[in-house]
Amino acid sequence: MPGAIFAEGLVKTFGDVRALDGVDLDVPEGTVLGLLGPNGAGKTTAVRVLTTLLKPDSGTARVAGIDVLKKPHEVRRSIGLSGQFAAVDEYLTGRENLRMVGQLYQMSARDAKARASRLLDRFNLADAADRIAKTYSGGMRRRLDLAAALVVSPPVMFMDEPTTGLDPRNRQQLWEVIEELVAGGTTLLLTTQYLEEADRLAHDIAVVDHGKVIARGTSDQLKARTGGERVEVVVHQAGHIAPADEVLRGFGKGESKVEEHTRKITVPVSGGAKLLAEVIRELDARGIEIDDIGLRRPTLDDVFISLTGHVAEAEEAEGQGPGSGKAPDGRPGHKRHDRTEAAS
Amino acid sequence: MSILDGAPTAAGPRPYGGIGQSVRDSLVVARRNLIRMARIPEVVIFGLIQPIMFVVLFSYVFGGSIAVGGNTDPSAYREFLMAGIFAQTVTFATAGAGAGIADDMHKGLIDRFRSLPMARGAVLTGRTLADLVQTALTLVVLAIVAVIVGWRTHAGIPKAVAGFALLLLLGYAFSWIGALIGLSVRTPEAATSGGLIWLFPLTFISNAFVPSDNMPMVLRNIAEWNPFSATVQAARQLFGNFPDGYPVPAAWPMQHPVWASLIWSVVIILVFRSLSVRKYRSATA
Numbered sequence: 082m083p084g085a086i087f088a089e090g091l092v093k094t095f096g097d098v099r100a101l102d103g104v105d106l107d108v109p110e111g112t113v114l115g116l117l118g119p120n121g122a123g124k125t126t127a128v129r130v131l132t133t134l135l136k137p138d139s140g141t142a143r144v145a146g147i148d149v150l151k152k153p154h155e156v157r158r159s160i161g162l163s164g165q166f167a168a169v170d171e172y173l174t175g176r177e178n179l180r181m182v183g184q185l186y187q188m189s190a191r192d193a194k195a196r197a198s199r200l201l202d203r204f205n206l207a208d209a210a211d212r213i214a215k216t217y218s219g220g221m222r223r224r225l226d227l228a229a230a231l232v233v234s235p236p237v238m239f240m241d242e243p244t245t246g247l248d249p250r251n252r253q254q255l256w257e258v259i260e261e262l263v264a265g266g267t268t269l270l271l272t273t274q275y276l277e278e279a280d281r282l283a284h285d286i287a288v289v290d291h292g293k294v295i296a297r298g299t300s301d302q303l304k305a306r307t308g309g310e311r312v313e314v315v316v317h318q319a320g321h322i323a324p325a326d327e328v329l330r331g332f333g334k335g336e337s338k339v340e341e342h343t344r345k346i347t348v349p350v351s352g353g354a355k356l357l358a359e360v361i362r363e364l365d366a367r368g369i370e371i372d373d374i375g376l377r378r379p380t381l382d383d384v385f386i387s388l389t390g391h392v393a394e395a396e397e398a399e400g401q402g403p404g405s406g407k408a409p410d411g412r413p414g415h416k417r418h419d420r421t422e423a424a425s
Numbered sequence: 426m427s428i429l430d431g432a433p434t435a436a437g438p439r440p441y442g443g444i445g446q447s448v449r450d451s452l453v454v455a456r457r458n459l460i461r462m463a464r465i466p467e468v469v470i471f472g473l474i475q476p477i478m479f480v481v482l483f484s485y486v487f488g489g490s491i492a493v494g495g496n497t498d499p500s501a502y503r504e505f506l507m508a509g510i511f512a513q514t515v516t517f518a519t520a521g522a523g524a525g526i527a528d529d530m531h532k533g534l535i536d537r538f539r540s541l542p543m544a545r546g547a548v549l550t551g552r553t554l555a556d557l558v559q560t561a562l563t564l565v566v567l568a569i570v571a572v573i574v575g576w577r578t579h580a581g582i583p584k585a586v587a588g589f590a591l592l593l594l595l596g597y598a599f600s601w602i603g604a605l606i607g608l609s610v611r612t613p614e615a616a617t618s619g620g621l622i623w624l625f626p627l628t629f630i631s632n633a634f635v636p637s638d639n640m641p642m643v644l645r646n647i648a649e650w651n652p653f654s655a656t657v658q659a660a661r662q663l664f665g666n667f668p669d670g671y672p673v674p675a676a677w678p679m680q681h682p683v684w685a686s687l688i689w690s691v692v693i694i695l696v697f698r699s700l701s702v703r704k705y706r707s708a709t710a
Binding site for chain 1: 446454457460464533534538540541542543
């Protein structure tokens with residue numbers, strides 16, 4: 082039986098760009114699919130097709146068992162969408178925003194009002210409920226946007242990069258809300274640039290690049306393919322490269338990689354922080370001076386390099402993890418730029 | 426307490442469709458836009474300053490130099506002029522609607538609306554209705570200023586009210602043109618300038634500021650068949666503002682301005698509403 086979100090052969094082109102190039106998806110009811118990929122990979126286009134905002138050139142899609150192309154209006158009754166940027170009216174208060182959305186979901190004015198109050202409480206926005214959204218912080222706007230997507234409790238939810246631009250604390254809070262939602266039985270499709278986020282929230286991950294799903298599986302399966310964690314050492318002198326490499330190979334689970342010009346040595350390991358401490362002690366014992374050492378976990382970049390042989394080609398090509406503080410700022414102008422690039 | 430407590434599991438009990446839902450959704454959106462207007466009063470205030478300046482400048486600067494039907498009395502021109510300025514003012518609703526809708530697209534709000542189980546045209550209808558309210562307020566203020574500088578109607582209150590109704594209908598029709606512009610451009614800035622530039626030839630190649638009978642033949646024909654001129658002429662007639670000795674042009678819309686105004690406005694609404702709603706359905710920011 083096909084899942085709560087089902088797509089087959091979705092193709093969408095914008096001029097020369099094949100934003101979707103034959104995408105198949107199948108998300109069983111009550112599970113979370115993480116759509117992982119860099120900017121411009123086609124994630125947003127996929128969400129827009131599945132949420133009835135965009136007609137594909139070819140392919141079929143069903144959400145909650147309803148044909149997206151034939152009965153878009155029926156689909157809209159069964160989905161919640163939290164888009165790439167917080168789609169709230171900044172001159173309305175939080176309460177007014179939620180009441181409006183409730184009424185447009187065809188709730189009565191009274192029900193919409195009651196529901197708005199409850200959501201504002203639940204999303205820690207009660208104190209700011211009667212302030213206009215323009216005065217909200219980025220995190221508050223995101224929460225308000227998510228609350229708007231949950232005005233009804235839709236069986237299927239779509240979240241397009243829900244945590245982009247949030248600081249770590251807000252990100253954490255949002256993750257907790259999403260987990261609660263999923264525990265309640267909602268089927269969720271979530272797009273993200275962050276492996277860590279997909280890892281934490283998604284049952285299954287589909288990696289997309291250039292409009293194609295290039296890999297799918299659980300996060301463990303994907304990590305196994307990307308080689309898991311590794312130790313990276315930068316030695317102080319070129320002369321120490323060889324002895325350091327020897328030490329690392331002793332701890333490693335595979336081939337070590339040496340970059341002469343940066344004096345960097347990388348080796349796949351398993352054993353985490355404990356192992357790292359042992360490596361440091363051993364290097365120290367041999368009198369090898371180091372400039373930098375760290376345990377690196379697979380990043381989006383690693384997934385990409387191992388799957389496609391190329392790096393994720395967007396501004397975030399550094400493969401920054403969620404906590405790095407270098408996440409794109411998520412302002413509409415900024416993201417808009419990314420999206421028009423992908424869409425034009 | 427779970428997030429989902431108390432939430433209906435899907436959109437409410439009302440079945441989709443029907444005029445009822447359209448009206449209701451449109452009013453919800455109109456209310457939202459009116460709240461916005463009240464919270465950004467600058468927009469409304471600046472929207473008033475420009476026509477007030479026009480009233481004062483045209484009345485006093487050009488008033489003595491423009492003869493209408495051989496009548497050079499400045500007060501005659503002032504009376505002749507007001508319907509033109511009122512009509513020009515209502516057409517500025519175009520820019521407001523366009524910029525507002527482009528802004529909603531830009532901020533992702535149109536995506537949210539389009540993902541909701543709401544009536545098709547409600548986002549646009551709500552916007553144009555809110556603009557209609559704003560235009561009406563602007564007209565009230567402008568009429569008061571006009572009375573202060575000496576403008577009077579001479580055909581009775583009911584006809585004057587009918588004149589204002591035709592002006593508002595024209596403004597409503599033009600806001601649908603603005604909606605289409607707003608949906609077609611990428612930024613609110615482009616919608617504002619794109620919503621305004623074409624209004625200048627449209628409002629100047631008309632009978633709004635000077636009688637058309639002194640224009641070169643080509644311009645004169647354009648002016649007399651211009652939908653904008655029809656409403657100006659209709660309002661002027663309903664206000665009793667034809668100056669003594671004013672030769673009513675022979676063109677059909679000028680002879681039957683009330684009908685011409687009604688027909689033009691209704692046609693514009695029908696055409697641009699359906700084009701806009703179609704564009705909205707496939708709108709991608």
